[in-house]
Amino acid sequence: MIRWLIGAIGLTAVASHAFAADPIEIHIGYLRLAGAKSTLSLVEQPAESDGVAGAQLAIDDNNTTGKFLNQHFTLEELRLKAGDDAAKAATTLAERNGFIIADLPADVLLKAADALRDRGTVIFNVGATDDRLREEDCRADVIHVAPTRSMLADALGQYLVWKQWKRWLLVTGSHDNDRLFAAALKRTATRFGAKIVDERTFEDTGGARRTDSGVALIQRQIPVFTQQAPAYDVLVAADESEVFANYLPYRTWDPRPVAGSAGLEPKSWDASQDQWGATQLQNRFLKLNARHMTALDMQAWTAARMIGEAASRTSSDDPKAIFGFLRGPDFSVAAFKGTRLTLRDWNLQLRQPILLVDGRMVVSVSPQEGFLHQASELDTLGVDRPETKCKLH
Amino acid sequence: MWRRYLLSGLALGLLSAVPARAYVAYVSNEKGNTVSVIDTDSWTVTNTIKVGQRPRGIEYTRDGKFVMVAVGDDDTIQVIDTKTQQVTDTLPSGPDPELFTQDTTGKVLYVANENDNTVTVIDLEKRARLGDIQVGVEPEGMAISPDDRVLINTSETTNMAHFIDTSSRQVVASVLVDSRPRFAAFKPDGSELWVSSEIGGTVSIIDPQKHAVTGKIEFAIPGLRKEAIQPVGINMTRDGKTVFVALGPANRIAVVDGASHAVTKYLLVGQRVWHMAFTPDGKYLLSTNGLSNDVSVIDVAAQKVIKTIQVGELPWGIAMQP
Secondary structure, three states: OHHHHHHHHHHHHHHHHHHHOOOEEEEEEEEEEOOOOOOOOHHHOOOOOOOHHHHHHHHHHHHHHHHHHOEEEEEEEEEEOOOOOHHHHHHHHHHHOOEEEEEOOHHHHHHHHHHOOOOOOEEEEOOOOOHHHOOOOOOOOEEEOOOOHHHHHHHHHHHHHHOOOOEEEEEEEOOHHHHHHHHHHHHHHHHHOOEEEEEEEEOOOOOOOOOOOHHHHHHHHHHHHOOOOOOOOEEEEEOOOOOOHHHOOOOOOOOOOEEEOOOEEEEOOOOOOOOOOHHHHHHHHHHHHOOOOOHHHHHHHHHHHHHHHHHHHHOOOOHHHHHHHHHOOOOOEEOOOOOEEOEEOOOOEEOOOEEEEOOOOEEEEEOOOOOOOOOOHHHHOOOOHHHOOOOOO | OHHHHHHHHHHHHOOOOOOOOOOEEEEEEOOOOEEEEEEOOOOEEEEEEEOOOOEEEEEEOOOOOEEEEEEHHHOEEEEEEOOOOEEEEEEOOOOOEEEEEEOOOOOEEEEEEHHHOEEEEEEOOOOEEEEEEEOOOOEEEEEEOOOOOEEEEEEOOOOEEEEEEOOOOEEEEEEEOOOOEEEEEEOOOOOOEEEEEOOOOEEEEEEOOOOEEEEEEEOOOOOOOHHHOOOOOEEEOOOOOEEEEEOEOOOEEEEEEOOOOOEEEEEEOOOOEEEEEEOOOOOEEEEEEOOOOEEEEEEOOOOEEEEEEEOOOOEEEEEEOO
16 A cells, blocks of 8 residues: 555656656648649538648647657648749748648659658658659658559459459540549559450530539430440549549449449548547547548548657657658558558558448448458558569668 | 246346356447347347447446446446346446446446547446546546556557556556557456557557556467457456457457466457456356357357357447356
8 A cells, every 4th residue: 555655656756747848849741732622512622621630630639649748749731822832832841840741743742852852851642642652753751641543443443343343434534633543443454354345535625513504414415425335334434633423423324333533432531431430530520620521631630640659659759760660660550440551661652441432331441352462451452562663762 | 938938037036046157148239229138058148128329338237236338329328227127227428438447346437438538437326427537539448456546548549558546536657558459457466457459469468566568469360361360358267367368350369378478279259359258157258249240158168169149230348247
């Protein structure tokens, strides 16, 4: 009893001593473009805070943990307006922050990364799905939290093949990013034994995404556009530019399901995901932001949590020590996806299960059963080690 | 059927007179919103009780008169009268209660509330809330030291085991463990605290005096990928010599030597095994298997699965009559 009492007093002393000292400050920057893209569906229109709200929640979570470790995390957001110099902005942000979470298109991200090269700043790519950023254009100090197009395409393809929907009608938009997603889907078809029976391009002729008599017009256009296709099981759409894919479901000439950029979509996260304790995260997010959590929010949450996780394991605010831990064999992070997430050491891509969602429910989670891998089943998604073109450093 | 019912009714009435052999176990079915009542003599489900939304954590009161079940989506703990096997009361828990523990006297209940980073303290006799303790993100696992002085709470996203002084209700130490700690258990002599990390895939052994991790148990099952091994429930024999660890989607329970911490055997049970409970005589261990909707019965001495009992949808927690 007396021994215990002394122990307790000793501990209180240690605790109060710890709290008397200034906490270790860990500063995280958030770099993104100003303005949001326009979507076909009004309910999918991203909020002003898309992405950064997820990072903020992770900062709150990290700070709750930090109370017990005397660590404190901050977030500074910087928005690039049209014409702003990404290299300059990144450098300004890096003066105050050892870590930068970036939601930027591939070219802008590379500009920012190259401006910060050898500075010791660690960049977390949460927005760009381009495979080239993890392959020929990979950078030694950029961690990729966002899944790649090839990971997303493989996640969808595994499910379609499991479902025995192996004949695909591929419809691609006319923009570069649409073609990149289509290329990833074609790669998937080859890998997993699906067949693209026909390929069509939906030209973007411009025009408003919303008009007062829009529905009547679309109802006439889409059946004609999908007419006279060879026998197929599923229409797979590649439309990252939000020009047509959401017009396809229920309007195809043949009664077929739609997948890809509409219908059944591969995503890193969805507001309907409630497995593996996710409800708690969704509730926290909803309470803080009065809106649902998107894939981008989750990618930013995961990035900030990775920093928090590494800071608590290393008891350090030094980006070098934290980066070293993240790249090392002991790192893993829990992100409500039923399995630990780790980094691919050859290109710093975060391994992760991909959800297949229909906008209201999680239909399935890939990798699918039966897709095996000698190292990690998560590596059945995307470009694997033997195929990589990335040389870090 | 009619006769069996009569007989079990008779047995219940005579329970105090005859040497204890038939026990009653309560299983919470997370998706079914029910509690299955199992008779350990016939190994059958004798009753299914409708409860609130998403029942998970479940325990008997120390006097054996009531079973408490946390119904997380209804933000409360329901109390089942074991005589009538009906829900008769609720306890003032915080939002989204999941697991809870009580002190050895059965007077104070400690509840992990996942949604607001707190542990709620409840007076069980008055059924009144005594206070809250702030802990890490997503509190889950709960354990109390055999001398009632230290309460342990694990927080799933903070990845810590918090040591709470039960008299001052202050966190006195926090120990980092691997990802998503879900369950904590003291050795019966209080010499060690075991904490399972679901995503980390390990069990940490903590020295409760030094507040330091002194060992870590890892699991390896041939032919099974590492990610499928997700330790959750931990149950120890009364002498502390043998420990059973439920491994979730690995569909197995690991048998661990309490002294050397070496894994000696893996028992194949149902799919996604969550939690376990011993019969009071220590002869049998029952496990809830979430995905296969059943309960496995293990002969503790033989270390063999001897029976499977179908229960409700997604069985999660299990409470055994004291």
